[in-house]
Structure formats: structure tokens, C-alpha cells
Amino acid sequence: MLSDRICQLLTAYVDGELSSRQRRHIGRLLSRSPEARQLLKQLQADARALRHLPRPVLTTDLAGPILRTIAERRLTPGQHPIPKTSSVASWLGPLTSWAAAAAVLFILGMASYLYFAASLDRPSKTELTQRQPELPDPSGQPELLAPPTAVDDTPRAVFHERSSSKIDHSQAVNSAEVVTERSAKPTLKGPDLPPTPSKEESALTDRLEMFQLDRVPDILPVVIKVSDLEREPARKELIAELQKDSDFRMELPCQNGTKAFERVQKAARTLHFTLILDKQAQERIKLKWRTNYVLYLENVTPEELTNFVQQIGVEDRKSAAGKAAEKRIDRLVLTRMSGQHRKELSTLLGVDPTTTPPRATQAVAVDSRKTPSDSIAKQGKQGSAGPGSGPKSQSSKSLPKPSEHLVLVLPYNPVRPTPGSEEIKRFLEERKPARAATIRVLLVLRG
Amino acid sequence: MSADDLRLIAECLQGNTAAFGVLVRRYQERLYHSVYRLVENAEDAQDVVQDAFLNAYQSLDGFKGDSLFFTWLYRIAVNTAISFKRKQRVMARMETRCNGERPMEPLDPSAASRPEHGLEQAEQETRVRQALARLSPEHRTVLVMKDMEGQKYETMAEVLQVPIGTIRSRLHRARLELRELLEKSEQKE
Numbered sequence: 001m002l003s004d005r006i007c008q009l010l011t012a013y014v015d016g017e018l019s020s021r022q023r024r025h026i027g028r029l030l031s032r033s034p035e036a037r038q039l040l041k042q043l044q045a046d047a048r049a050l051r052h053l054p055r056p057v058l059t060t061d062l063a064g065p066i067l068r069t070i071a072e073r074r075l076t077p078g079q080h081p082i083p084k085t086s087s088v089a090s091w092l093g094p095l096t097s098w099a100a101a102a103a104v105l106f107i108l109g110m111a112s113y114l115y116f117a118a119s120l121d122r123p124s125k126t127e128l129t130q131r132q133p134e135l136p137d138p139s140g141q142p143e144l145l146a147p148p149t150a151v152d153d154t155p156r157a158v159f160h161e162r163s164s165s166k167i168d169h170s171q172a173v174n175s176a177e178v179v180t181e182r183s184a185k186p187t188l189k190g191p192d193l194p195p196t197p198s199k200e201e202s203a204l205t206d207r208l209e210m211f212q213l214d215r216v217p218d219i220l221p222v223v224i225k226v227s228d229l230e231r232e233p234a235r236k237e238l239i240a241e242l243q244k245d246s247d248f249r250m251e252l253p254c255q256n257g258t259k260a261f262e263r264v265q266k267a268a269r270t271l272h273f274t275l276i277l278d279k280q281a282q283e284r285i286k287l288k289w290r291t292n293y294v295l296y297l298e299n300v301t302p303e304e305l306t307n308f309v310q311q312i313g314v315e316d317r318k319s320a321a322g323k324a325a326e327k328r329i330d331r332l333v334l335t336r337m338s339g340q341h342r343k344e345l346s347t348l349l350g351v352d353p354t355t356t357p358p359r360a361t362q363a364v365a366v367d368s369r370k371t372p373s374d375s376i377a378k379q380g381k382q383g384s385a386g387p388g389s390g391p392k393s394q395s396s397k398s399l400p401k402p403s404e405h406l407v408l409v410l411p412y413n414p415v416r417p418t419p420g421s422e423e424i425k426r427f428l429e430e431r432k433p434a435r436a437a438t439i440r441v442l443l444v445l446r447g
Numbered sequence: 448m449s450a451d452d453l454r455l456i457a458e459c460l461q462g463n464t465a466a467f468g469v470l471v472r473r474y475q476e477r478l479y480h481s482v483y484r485l486v487e488n489a490e491d492a493q494d495v496v497q498d499a500f501l502n503a504y505q506s507l508d509g510f511k512g513d514s515l516f517f518t519w520l521y522r523i524a525v526n527t528a529i530s531f532k533r534k535q536r537v538m539a540r541m542e543t544r545c546n547g548e549r550p551m552e553p554l555d556p557s558a559a560s561r562p563e564h565g566l567e568q569a570e571q572e573t574r575v576r577q578a579l580a581r582l583s584p585e586h587r588t589v590l591v592m593k594d595m596e597g598q599k600y601e602t603m604a605e606v607l608q609v610p611i612g613t614i615r616s617r618l619h620r621a622r623l624e625l626r627e628l629l630e631k632s633e634q635k636e
Contacts, residue, residue, distance in 0.1 A: 011619040015593055017600050043622055046629065049575045050594035058479040062493065063471040066500050070464055075501065077460050078508035289627065 001288055002035055004256055010036065014043045221335040226252070226313035235306055238334070242302030247337035247354055247440045252312070252329055254447035257292045258285055260328040261409075261445060263319055264295070267311035271304075273297075273405040278423045281411045292413040292447065296345065298353065298440040299432055300405060305441055328447070337442065345442055348410055350419030351428065354440060358431035406430055412444060452516040459507055467507075471500055474517055478524045484591040485528040486535075487580050495531050499524035514605060522606045525588055532584040578628035586621035593618060 002010075006029065012018050013026050029036050069075070222241050228234035242248065254260035268275050275295075277285070284291040297305065309332060316329045337345075337354075346352040408427040410417040417424065452473075458466035475496060482499070483492040503510075503523050510519055579587055592598045592606070604611045 007623065008616065008619045011622045012615060014622070015600070015618060017615070042626055046575075046622065046625055047594045049571060050579070050590060053484075053572060053575060053595070055480055056483040056489065056492070058476050058493070060493070061472065062475045062479075062497055062500065063468040066471050066497055066504075067464055067468050069497070069501060070467070070504060075505055076462075077504060078506075287627065287630075289623065 001262070002033070002039065003259075004290065006036065007039070007288070010040050011043060013040065014047050221333050223331055223333050225331050226309060226329050227317065229306060229310035229313055235310065238306050238309070238332075239302045241334055242305060242439055243437075245336045245439070247342070249335050249337050249341045249442045249444070250309070251333040251335075251444045251446055252309075253331065253333070254328045254445060256290055256328060257445050257447040258288055258290055260316070260447055261285060261293055263312050263315040263328060264293075264445065266315040266319075267308060268407060270311055270315075271308055271405075273308060273407050275407050275409050276423050276427045278408075278410045278417045278421055280415055280417055281409050284411055284415070290447075291411050291415070293445040294348065294410050294412040295443040295445065296349070296353070296408040296410070296427075296441070297405070297443065299434050299438045300441070301435070301438055304405070305439065337440070341442060347419065348417060349408075349424055349428070353428070353431070356428075358428075358433055404432060406432075412446070453512065456507060456510060456516065459504070467500075467504055470516070474520055475500075477517070478520065481521070481591055481596055482524055482528050484579070484595055485525070485584065485587060486531060487576075491531065491535075495528045496524060499527045502527065518602060518606055522608070525592075525606060529584040529588060532587075574629060574632045578625050578632060581628055582621060582624060585617060586624060589614060589618045590621050590625065 009018065009022060009026055013023070018026065026036075030040065222237070224234055224238055229238065252260070265275065267273075281291070281293060297308075300308070312329060320328075335341075342352060342354055345354070406427055408424065410424075452470070455466040455470050459470070478496050478499065479492055482495045483489065486492050486495055499520070503520050506523070510516065579590065582590070588607070589603060592603050598606075600611050600614050603614045607614070609617075
């Protein structure tokens with residue numbers, strides 16, 4: 001297989017742009033590599049074909065129309081690229097635009113500050129009603145609001161039982177409207193519900209009600225050095241991460257996707273993973289074209305996947321044979337599969353495998369969403385978490401043999417597979433019912 | 448740098464448009480040949496060449512004489528052609544979205560039917576032209592400049608204003624992509 005550098009030298013050889021040393025190097029390569037000779041022959045033939053394309057002939061003289069256009073539009077040399085501006089305008093122009101941009105930013109900043117400052121300084125309705133009795137009434141009128149007797153006592157009582165002891169009871173009942181509104185809530189709550197916030201808390205909630213905070217799951221990607229997977233801490237970290245969900249997307253950035261895929265193939269052979277290669281992917285691998293690939297695996301345990309990735313790292317190290325420049329894979333980036341990733345997976349395969357069960361699902365009723373820790377514990381008892389070894393539980397008869405791990409390989413960039421191709425159909429038909437605590441992974445080999 | 452070119456440029460800058468006419472006649476054929484391969488259509492090529500000459504005329508005072516006048520002119524023409532192709536691609540994509548697959552325009556229908564060409568050779572030419580037309584404007588440009596114009600990497604780098612390493616890698620990718628496209632078209636037949 002010719003390296004990218006050799007291919008580049010061959011194209012430069014076709015162009016006649018090699019130094020004498022490089023020419024000697026290519027000469028030696030050509031004498032021993034039929035593959036290089038074949039590629040060179042093809043490239044030379046293509047260049048020759050381009051050179052021999054018939055030369056188009058300009059049938060009209062363009063000088064006439066061009067000079068006419070110049071005269072009609074009154075064009076002059078020096079009009080086009082640098083618009084003539086006065087010396088003042090030349091520096092005033094940029095200065096004006098910067099000043100305008102700064103002014104807009106300043107106005108926006110001030111407006112935001114005033115808005116938020118006003119919203120935080122403005123007391124809420126509750127506070128206003130609470131403060132009212134403390135302020136001296138200039139008119140001498142006792143109360144503007146309805147008297148407390150007009151309000152039902154029951155909810156109010158519940159409210160004040162739970163409110164802070166610092167607040168005077170008489171102050172709190174001055175606003176019939178607000179207090180009734182607030183006090184109505186506790187009566188509706190059951191015993192398991194959180195306690196009603198105090199008045200201070202209520203006031204704070206009123207102020208902050210514009211900020212609706214939601215709890216979001218921890219979905220930050222995890223980055224692990226592939227070579228580190230040969231050590232226990234990194235392995236454990238990856239396995240623990242893979243046990244947190246059932247669907248993942250893993251990116252393996254590499255220097256050359258096609259070269260890196262050779263390592264994947266070797267790892268798959270070692271661990272008895274069966275690769276089903278899409279036709280376009282096969283072509284691109286055969287022709288050694290730089291391509292990104294996407295691998296879809298399912299029904300693998302976190303341990304099996306970790307072993308697979310670890311083995312890819314091992315094969316990479318072996319193939320590089322100590323030369324850092326030949327190493328293709330460095331780190332892996334793991335994220336949980338998002339809705340968008342699922343959509344992408346459906347587009348690639350033509351169906352959503354995460355929602356479409358395999359044909360023989362009914363035969364084995366194993367919940368793939370079962371807590372991974374359960375099955376890991378079982379595995380631990382049996383002392384086996386090696387490559388291809390599944391948990392030997394009661395459903396072990398239905399477990400796939402190591403060689404039955406199917407991996408669908410599709411081109412990812414610059415070409416995409418045709419959904420519903422023979423290989424995709426084969427993969428979907430040969431899918432096995434999900435084992436316990438297994439995961440699905442979309443593994444992207446990008447380089 | 449031709450002294451005659453410099454004299455004509457100086458005359459143009461003094462307002463003698465006829466001198467520019469001489470420059471147009473001197474270089475129009477060479478420019479047209481390259482631009483035709485970039486835009487794939489005779490009429491478009493003429494338009495692009497005209498636009499390039501008009502742009503050059505308006506930018507003439509920016510020509511410092513550091514390079515050959517033709518190299519400078521060629522750079523303007525290539526940039527005009529590339530931006531024309533990009534716009535055309537956007538339009539084609541929009542048309543494809545509206546009307547389905549857009550059939551590829553035959554580049555030079557007359558060439559394939561020339562009696563002195565053997566059928567096989569004509570077919571090969573068509574295949575090469577179609578493959579070339581499918582390349583990105585950047586890849587097509589370097590192939591045209593190298594294989595059809597026979598330019599050196601240095602000149603290409605100067606025209607396209609990119610490092611020589613970029614020219615080298617761009618040509619490498621362009622050649623491999625062309626090979627891929629030709630292989631595909633051969634397999635279809």
C-alpha cells in the first residue's frame with residue numbers, strides 16, 4: 001500500500017517537479033513496486049489525456065467589445081481596486097465605522113445594565129404590601145386595601161405557620177389579594193412536596209422568575225489517549241463512562257482515515273469482530289483514497305468495546321514500529337449519542353437501529369437498557385471480561401459467539417453511503433437480539 | 448517583463464485606450480484557452496475573459512511590474528473564472544434542488560463529432576472533459592495550469608498567491624480525484 005507521501009511524490013514526478021534526490025528515490029521505488037508503477041502509469045496517461053484535449057479557438061476579437069465597454073462606461077485605469085478618497089476620508093472612514101460600532105455596543109450595554117438593575121431594585125408586589133404599614137401614611141388613612149376580615153383565614157394561617165418568624169403577623173395580612181394568592185398554594189400541596197418558600201424566598205423568586213433554570217444531564221465529551229487504554233486507570237475510566245448510557249458516539253481523530261482503518265481491520269481480526277464493508281468504503285480502501293469512515297457497532301459490552309479500541313491502539317503502535325510520524329491514532333473523544341446523532345445514524349443506515357429491533361428479538365427477552373452494573377457484577381464473579389467474552393448468565397445460550405460481533409463500515413466523508421445498500425441490508429438482517437448491558441456505538445474514524 | 452508591454456501600459460495610464468486594445472489582442476487567445484477549460488462553455492469563457500480585461504484595465508495602476516504582465520493578467524482571469532464557477536455551482540445546486548438531477552452540459556459537442564477523431568479517442572476526450580468539469584474550481588485550475596498551460600509550480604504559486612507546498616498538494620489531490628472520476632466513468636461503460 002502506497003503512503004500519501006509516496007503518492008504525492010509520484011504526482012510531482014508526473015509534473016517534473018522533483019529534485020534529483022527525490023527522482024532517485026522514486027526510481028528505486030518504481031523498480032521494486034508494481035503498485036507504484038501502475039499508479040504512475042495511470043497518472044501519466046491522465047496528464048497526457050488532458051494535454052491532448054483539443055485547444056479551443058477564439059472566433060471573435062474581444063478587443064472591439066472591450067474598448068467599446070471602456071468608452072461607454074467611461075472607465076479609467078485605477079478606478080477599480082482602490083477607490084480614490086481624500087486623505088481625510090481615508091482615515092476618517094474606518095474611524096467613523098469603529099466609532100459607530102463602539103457607540104452601538106455602549107448603548108446596548110447601558111440598556112442591558114439599566115434593565116437588569118431596575119428589575120432587581122424594583123420590589124415585588126409581596127414586598128410592597130409587606131412594607132406598606134411600616135411607612136407613615138401621609139393622608140392619615142389607615143388602609144387602602146381591603147381589611148383582613150374580608151379574607152378567608154384558613155389559607156393565611158397555613159402560610160404564616162411556614163413563614164419566617166422574623167416577619168410580623170400583622171404585616172403579612174395587610175394585602176388581602178397577595179396573601180390569599182400566596183397562602184392558597186400550601187393548602188394544595190401534599191405532605192411529600194417541598195416546603196413552601198418563605199416570604200423572602202418568594203420575593204427572590206419573583207425577581208428571578210425570568211431565569212428559568214433547568215437541570216441538564218452531564219454530556220461533556222470524554223477525551224482519552226488510546227495508548228493509555230493499555231493501562232488499568234484509563235481502561236476503567238472508559239468502561240465507567242460507557243456504563244453511563246446505552247448509545248454513544250466515539251470519534252477517533254487520525255492522520256489518515258484509510259491508513260488508520262488498516263489498524264482497525266487488524267484489531268477486528270484479532271478480536272474476531274466481523275467487519276461488513278460498504279461497497280464505496282471497499283473501493284476507497286482499495287484505491288487508498290483519503291476517507292473518513294464511520295463504524296456502527298451494537299450489542300457490545302463496554303468491556304468489549306474498550307478492548308476493541310485498545311487493540312486498535314496496539315495495532316497502531318505495532319504498525320508505526322516506534323516511528324512517531326507513522327502513528328495514526330492518538331486520542332478518542334466519547335460523547336453520548338444525541339438526537340442529532342441518532343438522526344444522522346438513521347440517514348446513514350436508512351432506518352434507526354436504536355428504535356428498530358432485530359428480527360429475532362422476540363426469541364430472547366433481554367433488556368439491553370438493564371443497568372450495566374448488574375451484568376458487570378456477574379462478569380466479575382465469573383472472572384471474565386476479556387475480548388469477545390460475554391457475561392455467562394442464564395441467557396448464555398443465546399449469546400453471540402465472539403466471531404459474531406458485527407461492525408458495519410461506511411464511508412463518512414467525502415462520500416456518503418447509499419442507504420439500503422446490500423451491505424447495510426446484510427448488517428440489519430444479521431443483527432442479533434441485544435444482550436444485557438450492551439451498548440450501541442457510532443465510531444467515526446476521522447482523518 | 449516585455450518592454451513593449453510596459454510601454455503600452457504607460458500609454459494606457461495616460462489615457463490611450465487603443466494601447467489597451469493592443470494588449471487585449473496580444474493575450475486574449477491564451478487567456479481564452481485557459482478560461483474555457485475552467486468554465487466549460489465558449490460564451491461564458493468569452494464573458495469571463497472580457498470581464499478579466501476590464502478588471503485589469505481598471506486596476507492597471509496597481510500593476511507594479513514585479514511579475515510578467517501576462518502572469519498578473521492571468522491571475523485576474525483565473526480569479527474571475529473561479530468566482531464565476533462558484534456562483535454557477537450555487538445556482539446549479541439550487542436548480543437541482545428544484546428540478547432534480549441536472550444533466551451535465553456537453554462541453555464541446557463539436558469535438559466529439561470531428562471526422563478525424565476515432566470514436567474511441569472522442570469518447571476518451573469526452574470522459575476527460577466531463578471528469579475535469581466535475582472537479583472543484585481549485586483542483587481544475589491547477590490541472591489546467593499544469594497540464595494544459597505547462598506552467599511551473601513557482602508561476603502557479605504566484606498566480607494563485609499560495610505557497611508552493613499548497614500547489615503541490617492541491618495538484619496531488621486533483622490528480623487522484625481525476626483518476627477516481629475517470630475510473631468510475633470507465634466502469635460504467
